[in-house]
Amino acid sequence: MPELPEVEVVRRGLERWVAHRTVADVEVLHPRAVRRHTAGPDDFAHRLTGHRIGTPSRRGKYLWLPLEDTDQSVLAHLGMSGQLLVQPYSAPDEKHLRVRVRFADIPPAPDPAAEGTELRFVDQRTFGGLSLHDNTPDGLPDVIAHIARDPLDPLFDDDAFHQALRRKRTTVKRALLDQSLISGVGNIYADEALWRTRLHYERPTATLTRPVTTALLGHVRDVMTAALAVGGTSFDSLYVNINGESGYFDRSLDAYGREGLPCKRCGTPMRRRPWMNRSSYFCPKCQRAPRVSS
DNA sequence: CAAGGCTCCTGATAGC
DNA sequence: TGCTATCAGGAGCCTT
Numbered sequence: 001m002p003e004l005p006e007v008e009v010v011r012r013g014l015e016r017w018v019a020h021r022t023v024a025d026v027e028v029l030h031p032r033a034v035r036r037h038t039a040g041p042d043d044f045a046h047r048l049t050g051h052r053i054g055t056p057s058r059r060g061k062y063l064w065l066p067l068e069d070t071d072q073s074v075l076a077h078l079g080m081s082g083q084l085l086v087q088p089y090s091a092p093d094e095k096h097l098r099v100r101v102r103f104a105d106i107p108p109a110p111d112p113a114a115e116g117t118e119l120r121f122v123d124q125r126t127f128g129g130l131s132l133h134d135n136t137p138d139g140l141p142d143v144i145a146h147i148a149r150d151p152l153d154p155l156f157d158d159d160a161f162h163q164a165l166r167r168k169r170t171t172v173k174r175a176l177l178d179q180s181l182i183s184g185v186g187n188i189y190a191d192e193a194l195w196r197t198r199l200h201y202e203r204p205t206a207t208l209t210r211p212v213t214t215a216l217l218g219h220v221r222d223v224m225t226a227a228l229a230v231g232g233t234s235f236d237s238l239y240v241n242i243n244g245e246s247g248y249f250d251r252s253l254d255a256y257g258r259e260g261l262p263c264k265r266c267g268t269p270m271r272r273r274p275w276m277n278r279s280s281y282f283c284p285k286c287q288r289a290p291r292v293s294s
Numbered sequence: 295c296a297a298g299g300c301t302c303c304t305g306a307t308a309g310c
Numbered sequence: 311t312g313c314t315a316t317c318a319g320g321a322g323c324c325t326t
Contacts, residue, residue: 001319032303036322061320080319081304096304125303127320170297179321187319277300278319 002078004060004150004184005227005249010084011063014056017086018065018119022052024104033098033121036075036143037131047132048074048101057139060150060183064141072134075141079127085120096124150184151220162213165205172208173201173280176220185220188256189227191281193220195255200287201280207290226252255281 002010026045028034037044054066057073064073076084085094089102099121121130133141149156164181165172175181176190185193194201196219197212208216227249254264259272263283273280 077320079303079321123303124305125318127303168296174298177320276298276319277317279317 001080001186001188002061002082003186003189003224004152005189005224005231007058007061007063007078007184008152008228009231010078011056011058013086014063014065014084014119017117018103019053019055021103021105023048023050023101025049025102027100027102028098029100030098030126032126033123033129034131036129044130044132047072059140059144059153060147060179061186062141062144062147062183066135066139067132072132073139073141075131075133075144076121077128079123079125079129081125082121082123082128085122086117087120089116089118094120094122096122098123098126099130147179147183148181151182151217152184152224156182158214158217161217162208162210165208165213168205170205171201172199172203172205172216173275175205182220184224187278188253189220189223191255192223192253195281195283195287196223198286200289201275201282203290255283257281 026048028041028045031041034041034044048067051067051070053074054068056063056065058064062075062077064075066073076082078084081096097120101119101121103118105116121128123129131143133143136142136145161182165175168175168181170178173190173194176185176193177187191201193216197216199212199216230249230252255270258270258281260269262268263270263286266283266285268283268285270281271284273282
């Protein structure tokens, strides 16, 4: 599942292979892939055509491609299974190809290797999508203005995050997944960071001390940075992203998906609990359940 | 208004 | 063999 590190890998790939190219043609093969573009698939395709792509940006799990000489950006979210691929024109269509973007490269292209390739949005489960939006004065697509900065953003405010946690009447994993508090964290990295911090997922955020919040943020950053370093190994390929899952990092996971396997710290069998229509993985010894409040 | 739950979607896999 | 149930889960939207 693409979370912040995977999306950043995609962003870097787009920066290399797609930035500064001019859109010649857009083909929407599945209308659901552009459902957040309320004016519809034809409008989406028409508005992109003829514009040059600027430097791709990212916040949390969202990434966007600015259209030069406009105040608009193409916003992308990969959802569960979305991929942005740079493929040769001649490559056969993927089974779940949803949107194709062709470019008008005039030889010699800035990067000769970029000639003859197109951008493809492929998405099996269609939770992701593309859409076009006006930018805010900050250069952010307006529909994601409510998304918090992510933990790898230098302007992320650790103290404000801690104060927000103290005010909330919720639990720590819910807070980690709340994109209006901290963006880019999904189910996998939430479980990993909680395991590293020895925090149970149902710990009330109002009970967290400043040192614990600091430790938690440190582990979130560490695990994401490590995953990003490993995901980066795929840059040599034409594929902008890796495989739509957690890349090569899955072999480094300490908590997620390890039900019944020994905790890497204490050896106690890891547990899985149904939680919010998904799962939480944790060590019952290292991550003690909070006392039930009255 | 805050918090929590429902729903969208498809394919792999388990169980009978 | 073939059917059904379950699981994967981000985030907009709805209910409480």
